[in-house]
Amino acid sequence: MRAGPGRLAGAAWRAGLPAAVALAALIAWPLASVLWRGVAPDGAPSWEAILAVSGDRFYWERLGFTTAQALASTALALAVGLPGAALFALVRFPGRRLALALVTVPFVLPTLVVAVAFLQLAGPGGWVSDLLALAGLPRLEPRGTLWAILAAHAFFNLAIVIRLVSGVWANLDPAPEEAARLLGAGPVAVVRHVTLPVLGPAVAAAAALVFLFTFTSFGVVLVLGGPGLDTLEVTIFRLAVRLVALPEAAILSLVQIGATLGALGTYAWLQRRIAAHQVQRPDRARPLSALSWRARSLAAAEGLLLALFLGAPLAALAWGALTVDLGRPSLAHFARLFEETSRVSFIAPADAVRWSLSFAAAATVIAVALGVTAATAVARTPGRRGVLLDALLMLPLAVPAVVLGFGYLTTFDRGWYDLRGSAWLVLFAHTLVAYPFVLRATLAVRRSLDPRLREAARLLGAGPVLAWRHVERPLMARGVRAGSVFAFAVSLGEFGATSVLRRQEFATLPIAIFDALGRPAGLGRALALCTILMLVTAASALLISRLRYREIGEF
Numbered sequence: 001m002r003a004g005p006g007r008l009a010g011a012a013w014r015a016g017l018p019a020a021v022a023l024a025a026l027i028a029w030p031l032a033s034v035l036w037r038g039v040a041p042d043g044a045p046s047w048e049a050i051l052a053v054s055g056d057r058f059y060w061e062r063l064g065f066t067t068a069q070a071l072a073s074t075a076l077a078l079a080v081g082l083p084g085a086a087l088f089a090l091v092r093f094p095g096r097r098l099a100l101a102l103v104t105v106p107f108v109l110p111t112l113v114v115a116v117a118f119l120q121l122a123g124p125g126g127w128v129s130d131l132l133a134l135a136g137l138p139r140l141e142p143r144g145t146l147w148a149i150l151a152a153h154a155f156f157n158l159a160i161v162i163r164l165v166s167g168v169w170a171n172l173d174p175a176p177e178e179a180a181r182l183l184g185a186g187p188v189a190v191v192r193h194v195t196l197p198v199l200g201p202a203v204a205a206a207a208a209l210v211f212l213f214t215f216t217s218f219g220v221v222l223v224l225g226g227p228g229l230d231t232l233e234v235t236i237f238r239l240a241v242r243l244v245a246l247p248e249a250a251i252l253s254l255v256q257i258g259a260t261l262g263a264l265g266t267y268a269w270l271q272r273r274i275a276a277h278q279v280q281r282p283d284r285a286r287p288l289s290a291l292s293w294r295a296r297s298l299a300a301a302e303g304l305l306l307a308l309f310l311g312a313p314l315a316a317l318a319w320g321a322l323t324v325d326l327g328r329p330s331l332a333h334f335a336r337l338f339e340e341t342s343r344v345s346f347i348a349p350a351d352a353v354r355w356s357l358s359f360a361a362a363a364t365v366i367a368v369a370l371g372v373t374a375a376t377a378v379a380r381t382p383g384r385r386g387v388l389l390d391a392l393l394m395l396p397l398a399v400p401a402v403v404l405g406f407g408y409l410t411t412f413d414r415g416w417y418d419l420r421g422s423a424w425l426v427l428f429a430h431t432l433v434a435y436p437f438v439l440r441a442t443l444a445v446r447r448s449l450d451p452r453l454r455e456a457a458r459l460l461g462a463g464p465v466l467a468w469r470h471v472e473r474p475l476m477a478r479g480v481r482a483g484s485v486f487a488f489a490v491s492l493g494e495f496g497a498t499s500v501l502r503r504q505e506f507a508t509l510p511i512a513i514f515d516a517l518g519r520p521a522g523l524g525r526a527l528a529l530c531t532i533l534m535l536v537t538a539a540s541a542l543l544i545s546r547l548r549y550r551e552i553g554e555f
Contacts, residue, residue, distance in 0.1 A: 019374035019393055019435075026428050027395050030407025031257065037410055038250030049247035059235075059252065066215060066231040067259075069146065073153035073214040074207050080154055080309065081161025082203070087302045088162060089169035091295075092285040098542075099303075100163070105541045106310055107159035108486070110493025111219030112510050113530045113537075116517070117313035118142055118152045118224065120320040120527070127316055144226025152220045155313060157210040164209070168202040169195075170285060205270035212263040216256065216400040218496045219510075223517070232256045233402050233496065240406045241500055250410075253403040260398040261391075268390040314534060321527035333524035334532075347504060349529060352512035359423075359508060360491035363430035367487040370431075371438025372480055378439075379446040393439065396432040401496025404429055408501060423506045429497035434487035441486055445479030482544045489540035493533065509533050 041049050053059050088100055106114065122128045122142045129139035142148035172195070180190045196203075218233040225234065232252055239249035288296060322329045337349040374393045381389045396404075408429065412419040419425050457467040495510040502511050509529060516526035 017373075019370045019377070022370055023393070023395055026432055027399060027404075030404065030411040031399065033411040034250045034253050034403065034407045037246050038254055041247035041250075049251055053248055053251040059248075061228075062230055062232055062235050062252075063255065065229065066233075066256075069149060069153075069231070070211050070215040070217075073150050073157070073217075074210045076150050076154040077157045077161050077210045078203065078207060081158050081206070082165065083302050084158070084162045084306050085165035085169060087299055087306075089166040090285055091288055091291065091299050093288040093299070093303075096285075101542045101544070102538075103162055103306070103310065104159045104544065105314070105538045106155050107157065108489045108493075108537045108541045108544075109156070109534060110495055110510050110537070111156060111217065112223065112495050112513055113317070113493065113533055114152050114156050114313070115220045115223035116513070116526065116530050117317040117534075118148055118155070121313045121316035122148065125324075127312070142224060144229065145224070146229065148224045149217075149221060149229065152224060153210075153214045153217060155310065156220070157213055158310065160209050160213075161206045164206045165199060165202045169199060172198055201270045205267050208263050208267040208270065212260055212267065212398070215259060215263065218400070218402055218499075233400050236400070236406065237402045237496075237500065240402075240409070246410065249406060253400075253406060256400055256403060257398065260400065261395075264394055264398040265387075265391045268394060269387050317527065317534060318531050321524070321531040324524050324527060333528040336525060337528055347507045347512040347515050349509075349512055349525070352507050352509045352529075353532075355423075355506045356492050356509040359427055359430045359494075360488045362427055363434050363491040364484050364488045366431045367435040367438045367491075368480060368484050370435050371483055371487075372442055372476075374435075374439045375442035375446050375476075378443055390443075394436050397436040399432075401429070401433055401494065402500055404432065405497035405500030408497075421503055423503075425501050426498055426506065426508075429501060430491040430494050433494050433497065434491045437486040437490055438480070438483035441483030442476055442479045445476050485540050485544050489537045489544075493537060
């Protein structure tokens with residue numbers, strides 16, 4: 001017996017209530033505070049700040065650059081990622097599952113670590129510069145260059161394109177392609193006129209998500225950017241934290257949120273369209289040995305390019321941690337992490353590790369509770385209402401982390417809820433940054449479940465609670481566990497909101513890394529901390545791959 005629309009809507013409303021309450025308190029309220037700061041900087045509504053920002057050419061240039069670099073980064077990620085998606089979707093080779101897990105590692109890495117890795121790879125003392133010097137060419141300086149930002153963005157977001165597109169590609173019905181070949185179409189014509197049109201929603205969804213992450217880029221641009229290369233996120237950070245120009249920061253925050261909400265809504269709509277492919281599992285991948293020599297050569301070349309593009313920055317980072325300023329392999333930089341210092345402003349690495357682990361553990365517990373209920377609500381809401389609910393419950397992904405931290409500073413600042421200088425604000429921010437990944441991991445599995453299982457349980461007399469407890473929950477458990485590991489890794493690397501809310505007494509690992517980069521002789525310590533964080537997040541990515549339910553997932 002099928003539940004009526006009214007009953008489904010009521011069940012979805014009850015399931016999504018905890019997440020809705022949390023988002024209202026920790027997202028809607030701070031955003032309303034940011035809005036009020038922009039339109040009423042002196043306590044009364046005024047157009048002064050809006051006119052000042054809209055009439056300043058500098059802010060229009062920052063918006064133009066942010067949009068242009070996000071579009072270019074998205075195009076580069078698609079150009080590099082689509083051939084990789086074809087490799088994982090169509091070829092079955094030894095170590096395929098491990099390789100797919102390793103591809104996910106850059107996406108789990110903190111953006112700050114990604115930026116430092118590219119500095120080590122392509123900087124004046126990096127491997128790329130050494131090769132150029134051997135060829136008699138000048139060494140590179142990636143800081144302050146657009147190409148370094150685009151390359152780092154493509155590196156960071158490549159996993160989105162490969163995982164999302166390959167997951168749909170592997171599940172496409174091969175019959176239309178076979179029919180096209182029988183009618184005389186060549187390989188290029190089949191891909192162009194048959195495969196790509198069907199893959200369009202998946203490619204567009206990946207593009208929307210990459211655009212979202214690159215439009216709100218902070219850590220990469222903060223480290224690799226320079227004059228004229230600041231995104232809106234970096235500009236908001238400098239206005240709010242360094243210049244204390246809160247009205248201007250508030251107006252720019254609203255502009256950025258509007259753009260990211262558009263990208264997020266597009267992604268939610270497209271993801272709903274392609275969700276049905278997750279149920280079909282034709283497994284189109286062919287063994288490597290069954291391919292022609294030309295196809296094997298192309299697969300090998302693509303695998304080598306992916307390995308170089310993804311592995312070189314990480315290898316350069318680890319090698320730098322072992323050798324920088326020493327000339328030979330050594331663990332000296334790691335040993336110095338445990339040395340005491342008398343400097344008042346020094347952030348002790350051991351304390352940073354302790355606070356990072358504490359925040360990540362607590363944020364993961366809360367994010368799992370919110371993410372599971374939110375995923376259940378979205379899955380039970382049909383049609384356009386489901387798309388709207390999905391977009392609303394994913395709001396933390398659309399709110400840039402720096403804007404979130406800024407909103408907390410302007411909201412929780414008076415009376416009994418004055419939390420300025422409190423570790424609670426950092427925990428709230430980490431929770432909201434991690435929660436969307438639990439939602440996506442759980443929702444992807446929930447949507448893939450055969451609805452007939454739940455209906456069969458209801459026909460056998462089980463109520464909604466029993467059906468969820470004994471049918472849905474066990475099958476969703478792997479997705480929940482994968483989402484929890486994802487949330488833990490994302491919280492470990494959170495940098496944007498924490499940089500606004502930072503306090504030395506509870507500084508996290510990314511804050512300690514950024515602090516070390518700004519100190520003389522601090523590069524070795526920063527590289528050692530980056531390497532530790534890289535290893536932890538890489539282990540998390542491998543664990544996520546093992547926990548996935550039938551390789552279903554959106555990231």
